[in-house]
Amino acid sequence: MNSVPPWPIVQSMILTVMLPGFAVGAGVLAAVCSVTRSETRRLIGGALALAGGLALGNSARGLLPWWSLEWGWPSLFPATLLAIGGGVIAALTTAATGRRRGGALRVSVLAGCAFWLAPAESPLGHLGVFALLFVASMLNWEVFRRSGAQSLGRAALLGVVIPWGIAAATVLIHAHSARFCDLAILQTSTLCGIGVIAAMWRLDSATLFVGSAIFFPALLLGGAVNTFSEVPTASFILVALAPCALWVLRLAPMRRWSGRTLATSALVAVLIPCAIAVGLALRAETLDFGH
Amino acid sequence: MNSMKLSLLFLSASLFSGASLCAADFKLTADNTTVKFIGSKKDGKHEGSFKKLTGKFSVSGDVTKAKLEVTIAIDSMVTDATKLTAHLKSPDFFDAKRFAEAKFVSKSIQAGTNGYLVSGDLTLHGVTHPLSFPARIDLADGGVTVSSQFELNRHEWGISYGKGNVNDLVKMSIDVKAK
Numbered sequence: 001m002n003s004v005p006p007w008p009i010v011q012s013m014i015l016t017v018m019l020p021g022f023a024v025g026a027g028v029l030a031a032v033c034s035v036t037r038s039e040t041r042r043l044i045g046g047a048l049a050l051a052g053g054l055a056l057g058n059s060a061r062g063l064l065p066w067w068s069l070e071w072g073w074p075s076l077f078p079a080t081l082l083a084i085g086g087g088v089i090a091a092l093t094t095a096a097t098g099r100r101r102g103g104a105l106r107v108s109v110l111a112g113c114a115f116w117l118a119p120a121e122s123p124l125g126h127l128g129v130f131a132l133l134f135v136a137s138m139l140n141w142e143v144f145r146r147s148g149a150q151s152l153g154r155a156a157l158l159g160v161v162i163p164w165g166i167a168a169a170t171v172l173i174h175a176h177s178a179r180f181c182d183l184a185i186l187q188t189s190t191l192c193g194i195g196v197i198a199a200m201w202r203l204d205s206a207t208l209f210v211g212s213a214i215f216f217p218a219l220l221l222g223g224a225v226n227t228f229s230e231v232p233t234a235s236f237i238l239v240a241l242a243p244c245a246l247w248v249l250r251l252a253p254m255r256r257w258s259g260r261t262l263a264t265s266a267l268v269a270v271l272i273p274c275a276i277a278v279g280l281a282l283r284a285e286t287l288d289f290g291h
Numbered sequence: 292m293n294s295m296k297l298s299l300l301f302l303s304a305s306l307f308s309g310a311s312l313c314a315a316d317f318k319l320t321a322d323n324t325t326v327k328f329i330g331s332k333k334d335g336k337h338e339g340s341f342k343k344l345t346g347k348f349s350v351s352g353d354v355t356k357a358k359l360e361v362t363i364a365i366d367s368m369v370t371d372a373t374k375l376t377a378h379l380k381s382p383d384f385f386d387a388k389r390f391a392e393a394k395f396v397s398k399s400i401q402a403g404t405n406g407y408l409v410s411g412d413l414t415l416h417g418v419t420h421p422l423s424f425p426a427r428i429d430l431a432d433g434g435v436t437v438s439s440q441f442e443l444n445r446h447e448w449g450i451s452y453g454k455g456n457v458n459d460l461v462k463m464s465i466d467v468k469a470k
Contacts, residue, residue, distance in 0.1 A: 009456070062451055072389075073382065121388075176377040179452050226388045228377040288374040 148206025
């Protein structure tokens with residue numbers, strides 16, 4: 001049994017998933033930031049960078065249909081674009097007209113995406129899974145938004161997304177789906193590209209994470225429902241909800257933290273559920289790249 | 292004259308009873324039918340088959356007027372490597388949770404120089420696409436035997452993940468021995 005991926009597979013992953021995601025994410029946002037100082041334009045540029053990175057990786061690897069009206073993971077690409085665009089519009093609406101309208105728009109977009117991405121057939125039924133996915137994505141996104149406001153949004157969110165994405169990819173590959181693993185790595189690479197530029201230009205990229213807030217839970221839900229492995233459901237749930245660990249930092253004593261203390265605490269908080277999930281997956285399944 | 296009438300009567304009775312004997316629906320199950328596949332890549336190949344299938348081969352003496360219908364439970368797939376089976380059932384390939392069945396329905400069976408050419412529609416991975424394959428079909432001893440080897444291109448049914456790593460053509464082998 002060969003549990004280490006052979007070099008051609010790693011090379012293909014770097015060239016067709018990681019590099020396109022990172023290069024487009026960083027390149028587009030850097031280009032936008034270098035030509036405009038407008039926060040609004042930079043935010044739109046970030047959304048375009050995220051969409052572009054996903055699209056290029058998807059094109060190179062053929063991971064998802066470009067358009068689908070099916071319930072569940074096949075609609076992940078258009079639903080994620082809707083979430084990214086909706087997140088940006090909600091942020092701009094909040095800035096222009098106040099929290100209430102922006103919040104209502106945000107909830108509507110996430111509810112629509114969750115409804116779209118909930119699989120039709122599951123033990124809980126479409127509505128049951130929709131409710132769980134909506135709550136998970138809402139909790140994830142809200143904590144990103146609030147942590148961003150707490151100044152975590154600049155460089156540290158990057159530190160949260162990297163372990164989140166790696167944990168998702170690890171759990172999904174142990175569930176024997178290379179396609180879903182590729183998608184987790186593609187999303188993470190694109191966010192890394194955006195995160196690096198956002199840190200350099202001191203942008204609050206939290207708004208751009210709305211796509212991940214629904215993308216990762218929906219992807220992990222797709223993995224839990226559609227794969228055939230011994231990986232426990234708890235692994236998928238723990239990774240899907242890992243950013244919710246950041247809510248701990250919203251508690252009164254930690255609320256005043258900032259700088260390195262806050263960033264390190266955020267990293268540790270997210271690492272704990274991710275590490276447990278990966279540990280459970282590794283204990284349940286082994287990999288065999290020999291086949 | 293009477294003996295001629297008797298002969299004609301006997302002949303028509305024989306033909307009628309012969310046709311009745313040949314008209315049959317042969318029930319196909321995993322006990323009398325095997326559907327195997329061999330997927331390959333640059334440095335190896337793997338064999339798989341299906342443990343659950345249902346179908347029928349309806350024939351009334353003339354094989355070219357026969358009808359073949361087979362439904363395969365994708366979840367019943369087995370291969371020579373357990374982890375490969377799980378990978379093949381995942382959304383990377385067969386996506387067995389979304390597309391639980393594969394179905395072949397013949398439209399025509401034409402006689403050829405070396406057996407028959409079976410043509411029909413194969414629904415696999417949610418895609419219905421025409422499929423033709425050569426087959427040896429024999430009706431003997433009140434039963435039917437079908438034997439066929441052919442290749443199909445997985446991309447025609449939307450099973451496209453791993454392009455470049457896993458070969459596009461999959462070798463298929465079908466054997467039926469039904470009574």
